[in-house]
């Protein structure tokens with residue numbers, strides 16, 4: 001593909017990403033894969049270049065652009081090398097018209113930048129949310145130790161005791177060490193959140209929102225496979241992906257339980273008042289994961305944010321019923337909005353006088369809103385809020 005054709009392809013893709021963001025359609029990475037499946041003539045360099053342009057525009061524009069073209073024009077005004085590629089050639093975009101209004105640059109739509117700013121996220125910290133994510137792995141201590149583990153590529157040891165960072169884009173899932181379950185892909189921030197939860201051997205632990213088990217496997221390793229670890233979720237597909245991962249990791253202690261929304265406690269009746277630890281890794285807006293899915297800033301609405309916060313409250317109430325006296329709740333969201341962190345905790349503690357905050361014992365993070373916060377700018381991790389509440 002000629003460079004101008006790549007720009008035009010990126011504009012077309014942006015149009016579909018913008019449409020999908022408005023009507024809760026497919027995420028950008030899926031739309032990009034589908035686009036190239038139908039255009040086999042595009043080689044790997046073309047795909048990489050188009051993808052890169054698409055994500056640069058998404059990162060660059062704050063408000064959702066009116067069209068892919070005005071988004072690309074905004075980027076071109078910031079990167080003049082792109083301007084001559086609006087050349088009107090057969091497969092390229094028409095020249096930029098004098099009256100064409102470019103999309104406005106920014107971190108996120110105004111309502112979200114305001115909410116972030118009220119949560120203490122501004123300037124470099126806010127801009128850092130749209131950087132590029134590294135690739136972090138966790139050494140699975142059920143099968144290996146970080147010290148002395150030989151891996152095919154150079155790695156950097158991080159603060160979490162089993163965390164390593166490697167070059168983004170490395171295909172670790174083809175490494176023997178991955179296939180043997182000695183390593184897992186897990187963001188450093190997610191590893192820190194599990195450390196904060198402090199799961200110990202022999203405990204009764206409920207991972208209430210286990211998904212495909214990213215944190216479950218980390219908890220199983222911390223527990224040395226001893227005790228009880230119940231991985232729950234309302235999403236059958238995600239839970240079913242957890243099972244082979246647990247097998248590969250040798251996490252034989254993990255039991256899964258599929259929940260029905262609004263009937264979670266019925267399914268977990270036998271554990272009521274019995275858990276040493278309930279991890280609530282709650283569904284959230286994902287503002288802390290914009291490095292991986294920057295279009296998330298265009299997909300979120302005040303209404304969907306409010307729905308997340310209601311669900312977070314409900315899940316915390318469920319956790320409060322499961323935990324035993326002296327036990328604890330670890331509340332985690334991958335969000336930097338106080339609405340999904342400090343505010344949820346404050347309201348929970350108001351409703352539940354028997355619980356008190358415990359300072360998370362973690363090697364990284366900034367105390368914030370009763371818990372700790374991690375962010376891409378300060379810590380090079382995804383954005384996370386983690387709080388621990390102990391039952392009297």
Ligand SMILES: C[S@@+](CC[C@H](N)C(=O)[O-])C[C@H]1O[C@@H](n2cnc3c(N)ncnc32)[C@H](O)[C@@H]1O
Pocket residue numbers: 190208209210211212213214215216232233234235238259260261262264281282283284
């Ligand atoms: C942030 S994700 C969990 C990620 C996972 N813990 C990990 O580390 O990979 C939140 C999960 O909550 C699940 N969920 C949504 N509503 C739920 C509910 N009412 N009860 C339990 N899980 C729920 C979602 O299906 C989703 O998998």
